[in-house]
Amino acid sequence: MKTNAIFYHAGCPVCIAAEQTIANALDPMKYDVEIVHLGNDKARLQAAESAGVKSVPALVMDGAAFHINFGASIEALK
């Protein structure tokens, strides 16, 4: 059975492409991936908090919140 995976972010300009790597890497046979921009879509904040999201970017799946920190490459900051 497919379950939902929700990728929460807030528009970090350096990291967003890399972070979506993770969302795109999930098995499409297992997960429907939804991308939520919490900065724009504040109505979703409560659900994110309830799922255990303490910071963004975060991925919620299988009932657990994973907080992902991508170390921006020097190249990306130039």
Place this chain on the structure above:
Amino acid sequence: MKTNAIFYHAGCPVCIAAEQTIANALDPMKYDVEIVHLGNDKARLQAAESAGVKSVPALVMDGAAFHINFGASIEALK
């Protein structure tokens, strides 16, 4: 073409099952997932550092290191 995704950890007893959720969630059509315990397999430390790993758990894929912090649930700590 399949590429490698490497999940580095150091045996955190609370988090390991949840962290492997991510490794198991990756699309098997896109990624061969390898799990490396850096505490036991110190010969792999240099490659991990070269890939940009600053802390564990981390997932290296598509040339980027993603540092994953799973907030352990209160239940898991009881």
